[in-house]
Amino acid sequence: MIHRSYAELNNRLDAIASSPSITKESFGDFEADGRIYSIFMMQMGTPGKQRVLIASGIHGDEPASVEAVLNFMETNAGNYDLLSRFHFTIFPCNNPTGWEMNTRENWQGIDLNRQFAARHPAPEVDLIMRTLQGRCFDLVFEMHEDVDAPGFYLYEIADDPKDHIAEKIVEAVESMGYPVNYNSTIEGMSAQGGIIRRSVNIKRFRKTRVPQAIYIYRTCGGHVITLEPPASMLSLEDRVRIELTALQIALDSVAR
Numbered sequence: 001m002i003h004r005s006y007a008e009l010n011n012r013l014d015a016i017a018s019s020p021s022i023t024k025e026s027f028g029d030f031e032a033d034g035r036i037y038s039i040f041m042m043q044m045g046t047p048g049k050q051r052v053l054i055a056s057g058i059h060g061d062e063p064a065s066v067e068a069v070l071n072f073m074e075t076n077a078g079n080y081d082l083l084s085r086f087h088f089t090i091f092p093c094n095n096p097t098g099w100e101m102n103t104r105e106n107w108q109g110i111d112l113n114r115q116f117a118a119r120h121p122a123p124e125v126d127l128i129m130r131t132l133q134g135r136c137f138d139l140v141f142e143m144h145e146d147v148d149a150p151g152f153y154l155y156e157i158a159d160d161p162k163d164h165i166a167e168k169i170v171e172a173v174e175s176m177g178y179p180v181n182y183n184s185t186i187e188g189m190s191a192q193g194g195i196i197r198r199s200v201n202i203k204r205f206r207k208t209r210v211p212q213a214i215y216i217y218r219t220c221g222g223h224v225i226t227l228e229p230p231a232s233m234l235s236l237e238d239r240v241r242i243e244l245t246a247l248q249i250a251l252d253s254v255a256r
Helices: 006-017 063-076 080-085 096-101 123-132 166-175 198-204 212-220 236-255
Strands: 022-032 035-045 050-056 086-091 139-143 153-158 195-197 223-228
Touching: 006 022, 006 035, 006 063, 006 096, 022 123, 035 063, 035 080, 035 096, 035 123, 050 063, 050 236, 063 086, 063 139, 063 236, 080 086, 123 212, 139 212, 139 236, 153 166, 153 212, 166 195, 166 223, 166 236, 212 223, 223 236
Parallel strands: 050 086, 050 139, 139 223, 153 195
Antiparallel strands: 022 035, 035 086, 153 223
C-alpha cells in the first residue's frame, strides 16, 4: 500500500534545487515492481570547506529524517554564511520504496541498513556504496528514528575523544523537554547517558552486512553521528526539531 508519493518528493527536491546554491543529481536508477526509481544526491556549499555528509530515509518508516533534511535545505539555501564554511553532500531518501510504503524495509522486505559491504547488496545499497567510493567527510550525520524507544538516544564514532559532542546533543534535547533513553543497554549494546559509543562497539559488527554509518566509517574514518528520536512518543514536528537541533550542534563543533 502506498502511503506517500516519491514523485511528489522529487518535485520538492526540484524546487529546492532551483536555488543557485543547491544542485541535484541522480546517482542511479533501480526497478521495483515494474517502476523505475532514482536515488538522488543534493550538494550545497563551498567545495574545499568542511565536508559534511547528511543521510536520511534508509528506513522508510522514519519520515522525520527525510522531512528534517528537506527542511534543512529549504531553510539554508540562502544562508551564505553557512554555505561559505561547509560543503554538504546530502542523501535525502535512500529507500524510496520503503518511504512510499512507510515500511522499515524496501519493497522486497530487505533492511537496507544491514546490506552495506555485502557481496550482493540490494540495488539501492549498491548505488549508494558506489557513490561513496573515493569520498571522505569531516562529519557524517545520519538521521534515523526509533519506533520502540522510550526516549532519545544516539550513536557516536570519533577517533579522538576530544571531538565527542554527543553529551551536548543529549543535554540540548533534554533541555527542550524531550525524554532521553537512559537505559544501560540499548539495541543490545552498552549505553551511557543516552549515548552508544561505537568506537567501542564497532568490532561487534561483521565485515559484511553492516549499517551504513559503520560502512562509511570503515571506508574513510571521520566523525559519525546517528540520531534516534523516539518516533512513537513525539510528533513529526518534534522529531524534526530534534534532528535539526542536533545537526546545528554538530556543525558548530566541526567549525570550531
